[in-house]
Amino acid sequence: MTRSPLTTPPPGAVVPAAHPEGPPPGTALGSHYGRCFGCGTDQPTGLHLKAVTPDGATVEAEFTVGEAHQGSPMLAHGGVLAAAMDEVIGMSVYLFRKPYVTGRLETDYVLPVPVGTTLHLRAWCNGITGRQAYLEAEGRIGAPDGPVAVRAAALFIEVGMGHFAKHGDLSAIATELQDYEVNP
Numbered sequence: 337m338t339r340s341p342l343t344t345p346p347p348g349a350v351v352p353a354a355h356p357e358g359p360p361p362g363t364a365l366g367s368h369y370g371r372c373f374g375c376g377t378d379q380p381t382g383l384h385l386k387a388v389t390p391d392g393a394t395v396e397a398e399f400t401v402g403e404a405h406q407g408s409p410m411l412a413h414g415g416v417l418a419a420a421m422d423e424v425i426g427m428s429v430y431l432f433r434k435p436y437v438t439g440r441l442e443t444d445y446v447l448p449v450p451v452g453t454t455l456h457l458r459a460w461c462n463g464i465t466g467r468q469a470y471l472e473a474e475g476r477i478g479a480p481d482g483p484v485a486v487r488a489a490a491l492f493i494e495v496g497m498g499h500f501a502k503h504g505d506l507s508a509i510a511t512e513l514q515d516y517e518v519n520p
């Protein structure tokens with residue numbers, strides 16, 4: 337991954353262990369919000385990511401590129417692929433049971449991804465320091481050990497629940513985010 341200093345964990349950043357109250361290894365993660373473009377089942381043209389955590393601290397997911405995800409004829413749009421990386425990385429940092437949002441997302445596009453391809457995604461945390469979480473993901477074509485088509489590195493920033501209350505739909509937040517710790 338070609339990573340900038342902004343997405344590279346500084347010395348002292350710690351890779352967290354699985355949260356004691358997090359999902360056990362092998363758990364399917366489901367959708368965190370029905371209308372989410374990344375994982376929501378109520379979003380017809382969304383990505384419909386299907387995710388599982390193999391160890392409580394990382395995420396593996398599948399995304400099948402559909403007709404609605406094209407940029408050029410029968411090839412995936414780069415922004416859609418970035419959205420898939422954002423989503424799987426977001427799912428992985430949420431395993432630590434605090435609310436985070438994407439601050440920065442960097443993407444390397446390695447291979448074109450035709451419509452109909454199932455991308456096997458994997459995301460993991462390289463370290464957390466203060467409110468900053470440094471994460472990475474990759475997407476492989478056709479199988480978990482298939483050729484790498486896309487890589488991403490990200491900086492996620494921990495926010496209080498007030499972030500979602502101030503900027504989003506407060507009534508939906510109560511049901512969607514009730515599992516996470518509320519920051520002071």
Ligand SMILES: CCCCCCCC(=O)SCCNC(=O)CCNC(=O)[C@H](O)C(C)(C)COP(=O)(O)OP(=O)(O)OC[C@H]1O[C@@H](n2cnc3c(N)ncnc32)[C@H](O)[C@@H]1OP(=O)(O)O
Pocket residue numbers: 342368374422423424425426427430436437438439440466467468491493495
């Ligand atoms: C299961 C769930 C899956 C979800 C997957 C999808 C995730 C998403 O897509 S989230 C939506 C997209 N992201 C957003 O909308 C975020 C919009 N941005 C914001 O709200 C704000 O800029 C926010 C919250 C990131 C930071 O603002 P704020 O809380 O005021 O913190 P701020 O003081 O600016 O920054 C905190 C630290 O992070 C650093 N930082 C913040 N943003 C960045 C950035 N883009 N690049 C580098 N550093 C940054 C700051 O420099 C600061 O560092 P330090 O503590 O060393 O001074």
